[in-house]
Amino acid sequence: MKRQIIIFGILAFLFVFVQEAYADRHGYVRKVVIDPGHGGRDPGALGSQSKEKDIVLAIALKLGGYIENNFDDVKVIYTRTTDEFVGLDRRAQIANENKADLFISIHCNSASNRRAYGSETFVMGLHRSQENLEVAKKENAAILYEEDYLETYGGYDPNSPEANIIFSMYQNIYLNQSLIMASLIQDQFRDRAGRHDRGVKQAGFLVLYNITMPGILVEAGFLSNPQEEKYLMSELGQAHIASAIFRAFRDYKNYQDNLVAQQISNNGTITPGGSATQAHLPESPLQNKNIILTESQPEGPVISFRVQFATTSHERAIDDPVFRNLEGISFYFHEGLYKYTLGNERTVEAAGQIQQKLRNQGFNDAFIVAFKDNERISIAEAERYMEQSMKNP
Ligand SMILES: [Zn+2]
Known part of the structure; x- marks a missing residue:
């Protein structure tokens, strides 16, 4: 009997908690947290003349200004407004303590491929490509500037690929709203x-x-690309980026506020999903949209890079001892020989990391090979194709 009471107590508590959380989270958009990445001793990505921390702060302050000037009913909260260091856990804490309705983190990217350019927006989830993982690892490395980061982040080490498995447990209950904002x-x-x-x-x-709460992370552009760095450093470029995010915020708020108002007028209360009255609810901005949560859709031929580390005249099983238990081996047949490779990367740099790993394991002659739609081509050809697709995205 005692046990039943306890269980009932827990259920009642959960019910109240869930109801409250629901009312909170599915409320009108009244508080937004703007999070300029990095700051202080953490410069973020480095361009040839600029630092990510300065550019994202300028964009963030512009964005906050636009929101404050246009919406009397929205409170803007920043995780930083000066060039100071703020830990990643502290940033989330600021948003949670303020019971924000939306979290916007602003960053700039960099890549060893200086041609990489453009803007992308991330939602939290399990990375579905090496490229996405690399962006997250780079941003997560900000914690290396914190003392006791291993303690604070439960042993998470951004340099260890295995550490990222922690995220496979992640269930994004705000995924839909985050996706709306991102798109x-x-x-x-x-x-x-x-x-x-x-x-x-x-x-x-x-x-x-x-x-x-729903949240997204914007990578506004690449500081490693000279033209884009110039754009991101300019007053005009920063205003473009900030006003694009502002207009998206305005549309998100309109949709979300309409949705809540409609649910309230239909039911007198907010109900999850508003099931019976779905027909009267505003159409989701995701309607009729095809969001592919992987890499950008391939434009033209798919160029990939692998690392070749062994060649044989007849086929060997991939569990052959000669391969030393390497995982993820594939092979292709070329000029009469079986050629064994590891990796299938979108950039030479990513393949370079695999090459280094293989060399460390004794495959001293491992070298990078390029493919166009699975057909072997030279590295120079691959780079030409990549350049073309950058010019005609
Ligand atoms: Zn960043």
């Missing part, structure tokens, strides 16, 4: 700001991991 931002970037649209993506970002 509205990419719409604005593409259609209004004339940015190259790298798409809506998913990866495990620590800063999004702990927030209890």
